[in-house]
Amino acid sequence: MDTIQLILNGMMREALSPQTAAVAIAVIGLNIHFGFTGLLNMGQSGFMLLGAYGFAISIWHDLPMVVGLLFGFGAALIFALILGAPTLKLRGDYLAIVTISAAEIIRYVGRSALLTDFTGSAQGIPGSQYRSSFTGLSFFGSGSFTLIPFNYTDVADGAAWVRVLGWAIAIAIVVVLVLRLRRGGAFNGIAQAALMGLLLVAGVFLLFFLFPVPNQRTGVNGWWVRFVAWGLVLLCTFVVYLLVRSPWGRLLRGIREDEDAIRSLGKNVFSIKMQALIIGGLFGALGGIVYVLPASVQPDSMGRSLTFFCYTALLIGGAATIFGPVLGAVIFFAARIGIKYTAAAYVPDSIMNNQQTEQFSYIVVGVALMLIVIFRPQGILGNKRELRFNV
Amino acid sequence: MVRGVAGLVLALLLTPLIALISSGAANAVDTLCLAEADKTACIAGTLRTEADVVPDVTLTITGPGGFSEEVTTGETGKWNVQVTEPGAYVVKIDEDSLPDDVVTDHPEVTINVGRLGATQAATLDVRTGSYSAESSKFDELVQSTVNGLRLGLLLALASVGLSLIYGTTGLSNFAHAEQVTLGGILGYYLINRGGLSLIVGGILVVVICAFTGWFQDRVLWQPLRRRGLGLTQLMIVTIGLSLALQYCYQYFVGARTVRVVQDNPEVSTFGPITITNQSIVAMAISVVVLAAVGYALLRTRIGRATRAVSDNPALAAASGIDTDKVIRLVWTVAMALAGLSGLLYALVTNGIKWDTGLQILLLLFAAVTLGGLGTAFGALLGALIIGLVVEISPVLGMPGDFKYATALLILILLLLVRPQGLLGKPQRVG
Numbered sequence: 001m002d003t004i005q006l007i008l009n010g011m012m013r014e015a016l017s018p019q020t021a022a023v024a025i026a027v028i029g030l031n032i033h034f035g036f037t038g039l040l041n042m043g044q045s046g047f048m049l050l051g052a053y054g055f056a057i058s059i060w061h062d063l064p065m066v067v068g069l070l071f072g073f074g075a076a077l078i079f080a081l082i083l084g085a086p087t088l089k090l091r092g093d094y095l096a097i098v099t100i101s102a103a104e105i106i107r108y109v110g111r112s113a114l115l116t117d118f119t120g121s122a123q124g125i126p127g128s129q130y131r132s133s134f135t136g137l138s139f140f141g142s143g144s145f146t147l148i149p150f151n152y153t154d155v156a157d158g159a160a161w162v163r164v165l166g167w168a169i170a171i172a173i174v175v176v177l178v179l180r181l182r183r184g185g186a187f188n189g190i191a192q193a194a195l196m197g198l199l200l201v202a203g204v205f206l207l208f209f210l211f212p213v214p215n216q217r218t219g220v221n222g223w224w225v226r227f228v229a230w231g232l233v234l235l236c237t238f239v240v241y242l243l244v245r246s247p248w249g250r251l252l253r254g255i256r257e258d259e260d261a262i263r264s265l266g267k268n269v270f271s272i273k274m275q276a277l278i279i280g281g282l283f284g285a286l287g288g289i290v291y292v293l294p295a296s297v298q299p300d301s302m303g304r305s306l307t308f309f310c311y312t313a314l315l316i317g318g319a320a321t322i323f324g325p326v327l328g329a330v331i332f333f334a335a336r337i338g339i340k341y342t343a344a345a346y347v348p349d350s351i352m353n354n355q356q357t358e359q360f361s362y363i364v365v366g367v368a369l370m371l372i373v374i375f376r377p378q379g380i381l382g383n384k385r386e387l388r389f390n391v
Numbered sequence: 392m393v394r395g396v397a398g399l400v401l402a403l404l405l406t407p408l409i410a411l412i413s414s415g416a417a418n419a420v421d422t423l424c425l426a427e428a429d430k431t432a433c434i435a436g437t438l439r440t441e442a443d444v445v446p447d448v449t450l451t452i453t454g455p456g457g458f459s460e461e462v463t464t465g466e467t468g469k470w471n472v473q474v475t476e477p478g479a480y481v482v483k484i485d486e487d488s489l490p491d492d493v494v495t496d497h498p499e500v501t502i503n504v505g506r507l508g509a510t511q512a513a514t515l516d517v518r519t520g521s522y523s524a525e526s527s528k529f530d531e532l533v534q535s536t537v538n539g540l541r542l543g544l545l546l547a548l549a550s551v552g553l554s555l556i557y558g559t560t561g562l563s564n565f566a567h568a569e570q571v572t573l574g575g576i577l578g579y580y581l582i583n584r585g586g587l588s589l590i591v592g593g594i595l596v597v598v599i600c601a602f603t604g605w606f607q608d609r610v611l612w613q614p615l616r617r618r619g620l621g622l623t624q625l626m627i628v629t630i631g632l633s634l635a636l637q638y639c640y641q642y643f644v645g646a647r648t649v650r651v652v653q654d655n656p657e658v659s660t661f662g663p664i665t666i667t668n669q670s671i672v673a674m675a676i677s678v679v680v681l682a683a684v685g686y687a688l689l690r691t692r693i694g695r696a697t698r699a700v701s702d703n704p705a706l707a708a709a710s711g712i713d714t715d716k717v718i719r720l721v722w723t724v725a726m727a728l729a730g731l732s733g734l735l736y737a738l739v740t741n742g743i744k745w746d747t748g749l750q751i752l753l754l755l756f757a758a759v760t761l762g763g764l765g766t767a768f769g770a771l772l773g774a775l776i777i778g779l780v781v782e783i784s785p786v787l788g789m790p791g792d793f794k795y796a797t798a799l800l801i802l803i804l805l806l807l808v809r810p811q812g813l814l815g816k817p818q819r820v821g
Contacts, residue, residue, distance in 0.1 A: 038623075040623060040626070082803075085807070086803060086806040086807040086810070087806060089810075090806070090810050092623065093563050093622075093626070093764070094760070094806060094810065096563065096626070097563070097756045097757075097760055097802075098802070098803055098806060100753065100756070101753050101756065101757065101799040101802060101803065102799070102803065104753055104795070104796075104799065105796045105799050105800065108792060108793065108795055108796045109792075109793070109796060111792065112790065112792035112793065113792060114790055114792065304749065305634070308630055308633075308634055311627060311630065312631075315627070355645075356642050359638040359639075359641045359642040360638075360642060362634060362635075362637075362638035363634075363635050363638045363639055363642065365634060365635075366631045366632065366633070366634030366635025366636070366637075366638065367631065367635050368631070369627065369628075369630065369631030369634065370628045370631035370632060370635070371631075373620075373624050373627045373628050373631065374615065374618075374620065374624075374628060377620075377624055
């Protein structure tokens with residue numbers, strides 16, 4: 001029983017971690033590219049890395065945080081323009097090849113010893129160099145994991161009923177979310193959407209208190225960064241919801257389904273694709289900034305694999321859906337840790353040692369990605385008809 | 392160049408480890424230096440030239456607090472020293488103690504011992520007298536051109552297959568690079584661990600890789616084509632396959648670099664060019680195999696059928712060509728070529744790692760796109776260009792870190808002016 005509790009705790013910690021939220025934001029951006037517009041952007045990690053560098057380097061060199069954010073977004077914007085200009089008029093696989101190459105160039109340049117004063121080369125930029133201006137904004141007190149009367153790691157000393165309640169809420173949230181979204185019509189108006197969002201936020205924040213997750217009690221991994229990260233996820237989801245309902249959003253889908261039809265209506269397809277690339281890239285940059293807040297800027301941790309994980313998360317949740325990216329990211333990270341811990345706990349060391357469990361979990365991720373695309377390309381929430389397109 | 396860098400990285404990674412596990416009691420220097428937490432730290436290294444390790448060389452280590460100690464490299468070129476204070480230490484080679492044919496340009500190196508309780512690797516730069524680093528710019532250029540051709544030929548082996556798959560099925564196979572890694576890793580298991588001779592083992596590797604290609608098409612790609620899965624979705628399937636394979640390799644081999652053959656390769660010198668004998672053989676094999684593929688494509692029935700499918704699958708099928716059979720053959724041959732490329736790559740660069748393929752993948756895509764997606768000869772041309780650019784750009788002043796970036800940058804620039812690639816046909820890109 002203890003082992004199971006350990007595994008579940010690990011999964012919950014991963015599901016609620018700020019880095020999961022960061023990836024969710026990046027996946028929301030990717031969803032604009034891939035899900036709504038049909039752009040095969042294989043360089044989302046490049047956008048994330050640029051955002052993170054812009055943010056971290058500015059603050060490291062004593063610029064205010066707002067300027068850091070602007071630099072991060074500006075870098076992503078320029079990156080999108082450079083990538084889009086040669087490729088958006090060509091067939092989709094050109095964009096894929098160029099974006100994956102360009103993201104790697106960013107990483108190589110970031111790693112270069114020549115730029116040690118700016119990027120910290122392969123070691124990266126330690127979080128302590130840029131984090132303080134963010135943690136300084138915290139209104140949650142210095143404890144950072146205590147919200148005035150509550151203490152989210154120790155409600156009732158983590159008694160059994162607290163755990164049961166925590167799990168009941170977690171399951172209920174997922175079930176309600178999935179059911180409402182699959183039935184469709186969850187978004188027949190602002191009120192309905194707001195209700196959904198409220199349910200989600202209330203549930204997640206209840207979980208913070210009720211679930212006795214043994215978190216690292218450092219100032220960077222506490223309440224404040226979680227709150228901001230998941231708040232941003234919610235905000236981004238809402239922005240995307242508004243965007244894709246707009247006439248502009250309908251144009252995106254039109255381009256995905258039939259570019260020539262949209263062109264024949266007198267729309268500038270190239271410019272709309274470029275706008276989509278930029279907006280999705282900005283979400284990517286924001287995701288990158290959040291990604292490095294509780295950690296450090298490590299070029300090698302934001303390489304191709306991260307892009308591939310983003311795709312896996314997006315396809316699990318369902319491309320071209322509003323909540324798909326968030327659900328997908330949470331499930332992706334929780335499931336991976338669940339697989340890893342289960343393998344570590346139940347497979348004897350002689351067959352699989354501790355390091356191999358990590359690799360085993362990634363093998364499962366790869367196979368899962370293949371199986372999802374083959375057998376359920378619409379993911380959990382998606383609509384199969386929406387994913388017949390070919391880029 | 393690649394080999395040198397890989398060797399250096401390997402040396403950096405391995406020296407602390409070797410220093411820790413070597414416990415030959417015969418030589419005082421080979422004794423274990425174990426860093427004790429908060430008390431002592433070790434500086435260790437292996438003195439080696441590009442050809443061999445250098446034993447019996449005296450090194451003087453000076454450091455903070457008047458620290459000064461003399462050590463002699465052991466029979467395997469290893470040396471280490473224990474220090475008790477963090478700080479900057481200078482390791483100096485006593486040049487009189489160097490063998491006559493070994494020289495050094497930088498007899499001193501400064502090592503920063505950041506904290507106690509750790510072993511610091513120190514690399515000293517020595518080379519044999521004949522291996523002149525003072526060679527002229529022109530000689531350097533010649534040397535790196537040869538290295539570039541070598542890399543280009545190896546890339547060509549893999550990218551011709553990638554391009555043929557793209558041509559016949561329209562699929563950009565992201566898992567292609569994992570087949571390259573597979574070739575090297577199979578080589579490690581069969582030749583290094585299994586003790587097969589290089590030739591028998593090499594043939595076996597290629598046969599197994601060809602079988603994986605046949606098998607993949609049989610169980611995965613053909614059924615998916617029949618299901619009518621879109622190309623985008625197929626591409627994502629290859630990404631999943633690539634992830635799964637990468638971590639499979641890491642699962643079995645670990646994150647270390649493994650070698651196909653254990654002993655150091657022999658070197659030949661032609662004028663300004665220094666090249667390992669293995670590289671010469673590898674280049675010869677690549678040329679022969681590529682010529683054979685080219686001949687088959689141009690002159691044989693099945694080669695013409697392949698080009699017909701590549702040009703227009705529907706028309707090819709209508710004129711009686713069994714497209715499924717052609718595609719099956721393309722997968723088999725492409726994977727065999729990729730495996731051969733990986734095996735040769737592991738031989739000439741002295742090792743293969745679980746993510747070697749990942750690093751090559753981008754060069755492969757750059758080569759294929761540069762030459763024109765779907766054209767086999769374009770891929771060959773593109774691969775040679777990419778190989779040359781990667782090797783020559785450092786000589787022309789590009790910082791070494793950026794040499795891969797240069798190749799990718801050229802790709803992006805080319806797409807701006809000639810998106811169909813060098814040998815591609817313009818109507819297929821929009």
